[in-house]
Amino acid sequence: MAESVVGAVADGSALEVNRISKTFLVGKREVPALQDVSFRMRRGVVTGLVGPDAAGKTTLMRLAAGLLVADSGSIGVLGLDAATQSLQVQGTIGYMPQRFGLYEDLSVQENLDLYADLQGVSEAVRPARYAELMQMAGLAPFTRRLAGRLSGGMKQKLGLACALVRQPSLLLLDEPTVGVDPLSRRELWDIVYRLVREQGTSVLLSTAYLDEAERCDDVVLLHEGRLLAQGTPAELRETMHGRSYEISAADIDKRALQLRVAHTPGVLDALILGNSVRAVMQDETPPAVEGVRCAAVPPRFEDYFITLLRQKTGGMPDVTAMAAGSRQPDSDKAVIEVQELKRRFGDFYAVNGISFSVQQGEVFGLLGANGAGKSTTFRMLCGLLPPSSGTLRVAGADLRHAAAAARERIGYMSQKFSLYGNLSVAENLNFFGSIYGLSGRRGAQRIEWALNEFELRDIADFTSGDLSLGYKQRLALACSLMHEPEILFLDEPTSGVDPLARREFWARINALAAQGVTVMVTTHFMEEAEYCDRIAIMAAGEILTLGTPSSIKQQARSPQLPQPTMEDAFVELIRAHEQRAAA
Amino acid sequence: MSSRMRLRGLVRKEFLQIVRDPSSIAIAFLMPLFLLLLFGYGVSLDSKHLPLGIVVEQPSADTADFTAAFRHSTYFIPHDYATTRAAEQAMMAGRINAILVLRQDFAQRLRDNDGAPIQLIVNGVDANTARIVSGYVQGSWGIWLQHYAQQRGQEFQVPVDMQQRVWFNSELRSRNYLVPGLVAVIMTLIGALLTALVMAREWERGTMEALLVTPLSMREVIVGKLLPYFILGMGGLALSVAMALYLFEVPLRGSLWVLFAASALFLVAALGMGLLISTVARSQFVAGQLAIIATFLPAFILSGFIFDIGSMPPVVQFVTHLIAARYYVAILQTVFLAGNDWSVIVPNALALVAMAVVFLGLTWKKSRKRLE
Numbered sequence A: 001m002a003e004s005v006v007g008a009v010a011d012g013s014a015l016e017v018n019r020i021s022k023t024f025l026v027g028k029r030e031v032p033a034l035q036d037v038s039f040r041m042r043r044g045v046v047t048g049l050v051g052p053d054a055a056g057k058t059t060l061m062r063l064a065a066g067l068l069v070a071d072s073g074s075i076g077v078l079g080l081d082a083a084t085q086s087l088q089v090q091g092t093i094g095y096m097p098q099r100f101g102l103y104e105d106l107s108v109q110e111n112l113d114l115y116a117d118l119q120g121v122s123e124a125v126r127p128a129r130y131a132e133l134m135q136m137a138g139l140a141p142f143t144r145r146l147a148g149r150l151s152g153g154m155k156q157k158l159g160l161a162c163a164l165v166r167q168p169s170l171l172l173l174d175e176p177t178v179g180v181d182p183l184s185r186r187e188l189w190d191i192v193y194r195l196v197r198e199q200g201t202s203v204l205l206s207t208a209y210l211d212e213a214e215r216c217d218d219v220v221l222l223h224e225g226r227l228l229a230q231g232t233p234a235e236l237r238e239t240m241h242g243r244s245y246e247i248s249a250a251d252i253d254k255r256a257l258q259l260r261v262a263h264t265p266g267v268l269d270a271l272i273l274g275n276s277v278r279a280v281m282q283d284e285t286p287p288a289v290e291g292v293r294c295a296a297v298p299p300r301f302e303d304y305f306i307t308l309l310r311q312k313t314g315g316m317p318d319v320t321a322m323a324a325g326s327r328q329p330d331s332d333k334a335v336i337e338v339q340e341l342k343r344r345f346g347d348f349y350a351v352n353g354i355s356f357s358v359q360q361g362e363v364f365g366l367l368g369a370n371g372a373g374k375s376t377t378f379r380m381l382c383g384l385l386p387p388s389s390g391t392l393r394v395a396g397a398d399l400r401h402a403a404a405a406a407r408e409r410i411g412y413m414s415q416k417f418s419l420y421g422n423l424s425v426a427e428n429l430n431f432f433g434s435i436y437g438l439s440g441r442r443g444a445q446r447i448e449w450a451l452n453e454f455e456l457r458d459i460a461d462f463t464s465g466d467l468s469l470g471y472k473q474r475l476a477l478a479c480s481l482m483h484e485p486e487i488l489f490l491d492e493p494t495s496g497v498d499p500l501a502r503r504e505f506w507a508r509i510n511a512l513a514a515q516g517v518t519v520m521v522t523t524h525f526m527e528e529a530e531y532c533d534r535i536a537i538m539a540a541g542e543i544l545t546l547g548t549p550s551s552i553k554q555q556a557r558s559p560q561l562p563q564p565t566m567e568d569a570f571v572e573l574i575r576a577h578e579q580r581a582a583a
Numbered sequence B: 001m002s003s004r005m006r007l008r009g010l011v012r013k014e015f016l017q018i019v020r021d022p023s024s025i026a027i028a029f030l031m032p033l034f035l036l037l038l039f040g041y042g043v044s045l046d047s048k049h050l051p052l053g054i055v056v057e058q059p060s061a062d063t064a065d066f067t068a069a070f071r072h073s074t075y076f077i078p079h080d081y082a083t084t085r086a087a088e089q090a091m092m093a094g095r096i097n098a099i100l101v102l103r104q105d106f107a108q109r110l111r112d113n114d115g116a117p118i119q120l121i122v123n124g125v126d127a128n129t130a131r132i133v134s135g136y137v138q139g140s141w142g143i144w145l146q147h148y149a150q151q152r153g154q155e156f157q158v159p160v161d162m163q164q165r166v167w168f169n170s171e172l173r174s175r176n177y178l179v180p181g182l183v184a185v186i187m188t189l190i191g192a193l194l195t196a197l198v199m200a201r202e203w204e205r206g207t208m209e210a211l212l213v214t215p216l217s218m219r220e221v222i223v224g225k226l227l228p229y230f231i232l233g234m235g236g237l238a239l240s241v242a243m244a245l246y247l248f249e250v251p252l253r254g255s256l257w258v259l260f261a262a263s264a265l266f267l268v269a270a271l272g273m274g275l276l277i278s279t280v281a282r283s284q285f286v287a288g289q290l291a292i293i294a295t296f297l298p299a300f301i302l303s304g305f306i307f308d309i310g311s312m313p314p315v316v317q318f319v320t321h322l323i324a325a326r327y328y329v330a331i332l333q334t335v336f337l338a339g340n341d342w343s344v345i346v347p348n349a350l351a352l353v354a355m356a357v358v359f360l361g362l363t364w365k366k367s368r369k370r371l372e
Helices: A002-008 A057-064 A086-092 A108-118 A123-137 A152-163 A182-199 A233-238 A254-262 A301-313 A374-381 A403-407 A425-435 A440-453 A469-480 A499-514 A549-555 A566-582 B002-020 B022-042 B061-071 B084-092 B106-111 B127-151 B175-204 B207-212 B218-247 B256-278 B284-301 B314-320 B324-338 B342-366
Strands: A015-026 A029-041 A046-050 A072-077 A093-096 A170-173 A202-207 A218-223 A226-231 A244-248 A267-273 A276-281 A293-296 A334-345 A348-359 A363-367 A389-394 A410-413 A487-491 A518-523 A534-539 A542-547 B050-056 B076-081 B098-102 B118-122
Touching: A015 A057, A029 A057, A029 A072, A029 A218, A046 A057, A046 A182, A057 A072, A057 A202, A086 A093, A093 A152, A108 A123, A108 A152, A108 B002, A123 A152, A123 A182, A152 A170, A152 A182, A170 A182, A182 A202, A182 A566, A218 A233, A218 A301, A226 A233, A226 A301, A233 A301, A244 A254, A254 A267, A254 A276, A254 A499, A267 A301, A276 A301, A301 A499, A334 A374, A334 A518, A348 A374, A348 A518, A348 A534, A348 A542, A363 A374, A363 A499, A374 A389, A374 A487, A374 A518, A410 A469, A425 A440, A425 A469, A440 A469, A469 A499, A487 A499, A499 A518, A534 A549, A534 A566, A542 A549, A542 A566, A549 A566, B002 B022, B002 B218, B022 B175, B022 B218, B050 B061, B050 B084, B050 B127, B061 B076, B061 B098, B061 B106, B061 B127, B076 B084, B084 B098, B084 B118, B098 B127, B118 B127, B175 B207, B175 B218, B175 B256, B175 B284, B175 B324, B218 B256, B218 B342, B256 B284, B256 B324, B256 B342, B284 B324, B324 B342
Parallel strands: A029 A226, A046 A202, A046 A218, A093 A170, A170 A202, A363 A518, A363 A534, A410 A487, A487 A518, B050 B076, B050 B098
Antiparallel strands: A015 A029, A015 A072, A218 A226, A244 A276, A244 A293, A267 A276, A334 A348, A334 A389, A534 A542, B098 B118
């Protein structure tokens, strides 16, 4: 029966979203997730649902899968109504939720069997289908392994295989590439494109990575529950034609250069890229900056998104005035020294013998996929987790013996932001000040400082749980700086926030580094690695390479790849590492 | 056809998870083992070996004769004190539960037939124990007086001669009614707590979303969870019954079949409660709290398993009618200790059927194939 339904709408669109609105009730507050969104999705192509966190991507996916019902509007899925015919819809689509929907205590084969049973795949076709899927996912040697013991990339591919077990006409993938390494991301894209090419599957894929938008045939751009734009990446990008420039100067530090470019009239966006700065202009006039080389470069999808957002919110944020009791940078002094650091959990080494040192005023990045050992390294550096072996000195203190002394001199901000959601902005600042012993006049001064520097005064009485992600991130950074730490640890600080908030955040970090604060940051945004002075790329508890962003990109240069990106370099390193491990 | 395939897939998945996840096995088999051992051996409501202070102000042959009755009893451990004051201090400190005082003139007044008085001071904090002690002392006193009179060839008048017979639990072992009642608590745990937890686990790990987006109907989801945990629960029951019969030697006077049939009914009701909880609780923490407050504690306190329902205030008595475990405890205690008494079994079984229908019906009504 399903076949005939699919056949009947062969010419229609795969997905027809018609003036959809959806509001969630959070406590007593109504939070709009989608507001009057309409678009059509072509059949047989990959459509990217692109936007930062809280854009409404997941809600839209769930509405299309019949897991939620909209307040108003309708969604047609392959000619079926998602709200009233949800069982039929679910019989024709494949869906991979954010955490892949795998049973971790079941083996690869058992997960496949379960989804084959649930999707009504007949026993006769299973052996051939399984073989095909396992070969495609590269999981054939691991069918007996428990899903919980697979790496992030393998889980992602198994999740995909489960969603594909009964060849669906429409495949919905909800942020399939979050937290997996760049190599696995590429492999996933290869699989998706093979499906589209060989089987004519229509794919709707949501992502917060703007560089992935360029890989889609069509892009639907969402922001804060509203549709910003729809079109092919090339179409959208071309509106930016002639407005992107790469600016370099031999004698100016990259951060100083970025600041200078950012304050040039007509500049919408200025981004550090290796040793140069990439600028996006209001129109096709090149930036008027003295004494630099300036070359036109092709536009990127992100330029388009940033320009749209800037039009909505106004100009660049001014964060140059971050001065507050600055220390003189002393680049010869190592403030973090790590030697042969190891951390074992049971018989598993989460961190396996890493060594590096970080100088004062340096921005040092740790890159790696989920499970690479970044967070474990961080916890040891902050004195939250004792190392199994190796030496570890932070701000001159040996963390094995004087963790408390070192902790007074470090600030920490985690991915989750660690704010007290039911306290107001001012109360959060007050609390974090008081736990570092700031009280009386000194405490009041620091709160004043934070409210001014981070532009939080207008929202000082707001409950912090109600703030947008960008504001939460700003408040979390302010809290971690209340006691004027010498070293700042940032654990995936920008994950999920929109590109504007991310740029603003990095402007603040750069200003801090200029004052001599040492910054250590983990990220899985390749582009963010470019902001760092030096980065270390980690996989399976080891450091694969360590150096400046430019030198690491250089390593991956080859005749086929004359201008490798950071992601190219990362993929090469992981590939080489896996070959070594296999040998 | 494909519905059967889906159901088979779900049930097989559930069993694989049960086998691999030690926590389900622990709740179904280790928890009964632990609770039965604790209640079978550790908790006893029988008053034995009570520490009793004895103060004899002027020892004589008569006083020695009287106190000997206590010294050789299994119910008391006698402690001697020279003065009432010392004994009172010991009672304050909690070392003894009662004080028996024989006055200076005990022997004198006894011989004068002046109704020699004994004084008994009982710690009334634990009312149950206090009553047992005073009853026992009164009894002993009466018997001793009778003997005393007979020895002297005197006629001792007993107004009423009471012949006691204890039915159903003639040895008066509290274990004999605690262990059957405990089976009800265990079945509540397996039925409600385990199901609520495993459903919440699916929500927490994001697998429920993946299940719901398949062509699975809600009926299949419910049956797919009921079936495996029903089987697991009956396994837990078999273990508990075997321990009751062979380890604790509780008599089974009714038939095993009635026992298992009533248990199956109760288990369905308990699973229904667990599923109903899971329609509101999406995290294991909340599910666990709710299951303990809404099912486990009532089964423990209000089912008549330890505390007699008849002596509860009328309002609380009324509330106990809403507790499924109450009906099950009644059936269990009857089948174990009295036999197949249909006048007790049938009405209680009907009540269980009604509760199972209500819980599953509510679950059915409340669960939609949506994420909200």
